[in-house]
Amino acid sequence: MKSAKQLISTVLIKEGIKYIEKNPMENFPKLLNWAEKLITKPEHKRYLQLFRNVFDDPDNNFRKLIERFFTELHPNSQKKFLINYMVNAGMVGNAIIDKNKNKYGINIPWAILMDPTAACNMKCTGCWAAEYDKVASMSKETLDRIIREGKELGIHMYIYSGGEPLVRKRDLIELAEKHDDCMFMSFTNGTLIDEAFAKEMVRVGNFFLTISVEGFEEETDMRRGKGTYKKVMEAMDILKAHGAPFGFSACYHSKNTEVVGSEEYVDLMIEKGCTMGWYFTYMPLGKDAVVDLIARPEQREYMYRQIRKFRQTKPIFLMDFWNDGEYVKGCIAGGRRYIHINANGDVEPCAFIHYSNLNIHDVSLLEALKSPLFQQYAKHQPFNENHLRPCPLLDNPDMLKEMVHASGAKSTQPLDEEHVDDLTDKCQDISKEWAKTADRLWAESLPQREAKEKEKECVS
DSSP states (O other): OOOHHHHHHHHHHHHHHHHHSSSHHHHHHHHHHHHHTTOOSHHHHHHHHHHHHHHTOTTOHHHHHHHHHHHHSOHHHHHHIIIIIIIIIIIIHHHHHHHHHHHHTSOOOSEEEEOSBSOOSOOOTTOGGGGSOTTOBOOHHHHHHHHHHHHHHTOOEEEEOSSOGGGGHHHHHHHHHHTTTSEEEEEEOSTTOOHHHHHHHHHHOOEEEEEEOOSSHHHHHHHHOTTHHHHHHHHHHHHHHHTOOEEEEEEEOTTTHHHHTSHHHHHHHHHHTOSEEEEEEOOOOSTTOOGGGSOOHHHHHHHHHHHHHHHHHOSSEEEETTTTHHHHTSOOTTTTSEEEEOTTOBEESBTTBOEESOBTTTSOHHHHTTOHHHHHHHHHOSSOSSTTSOOTTTTOHHHHHHHHHHHTOEEOOTTSOOOHHHHHHTTHHHHHHHHHHHHHHHHHTHHHHHHHHHHHHHHO
């Protein structure tokens, strides 16, 4: 059931969309004028002004991204993104989330990452999901319940990981169709994408893919198996031809950082049709983890500088899960902005933190958000005053050790239970090395942070 505010907002946005259907770029300012009628929060006013500034500059790379949005994507996907992501998950949803945070005295996430299945048609080196039981899965009924309970709390963004989520692609499409007021995104290895699925994506409109690709052919096939890169490129061609929305996901590690962070790589992703890209860094999960794959401090700094440069020059939206702690004030896990529910139903603070107190099969979503481990996260976040050191494992390993012990959380890796002391010991040395680089970068960026804070005060 949609709230009255959500219904009004949806009607207003639909009216605004009418202005841009025939000539999107010429009439986009009118959509911004319509959006202004929905805005109540100061941060939303800042975002709107940012959009206006971007659109007024014809050479701005984000203006070019907006143009790509209206020329490359299917109209149904355009509409659902504007309504479900910008309004339901953004302006309206955030207001409901804030209200429920105060009501229940807990963190309520903006997004829920969940694994429909732990099964996968591949076995990639260093995959964190490889530590889970491959036969585990959540029923469509359980996924549906999580979404229904999430919407009651204001959550309208749902992300799938795995395993390979598209093993369950029929169920995922049906859930997207049923919950047509939500936005859905799925990480995928891309090898199960075909013409029929691309047609279904644009039919429902509210389903987005993020395809894992580790560089060019050599780097991708090194971790994912021979022939994977070619299949991924073919999948991207299919999606682009249908106007289906998709992006890329790259895990950077000691063997591929300079490739996935290169201009040539990002240019290829844009050419193939990606409108966004997620960068993650390798995490040494599991007793057999290849510790040598952890990115070195100089490689992490390279990604820090490259992505910030590309944001000024490339028509694609890029995110760096670790280095962007600067913009979100540290770690976003543990319910602060997102949680992870694995295929067995264990409710975890993060996809990379395999410890839990509760299982979604035994409790409601609201009860799960009261997890002792999540309370530890809320108590200690941010884990470092330097937000370029946000992670409780990779950057502050003693903090993760303390929280797991204090909460009594247990390992959720049934095939390879890893004691938190053993896991955090693997990150002690690299965390100290990165601290030196991160502290230098944090001091270097101080003038920019101060300027942004002054700008926020002016807009407010």
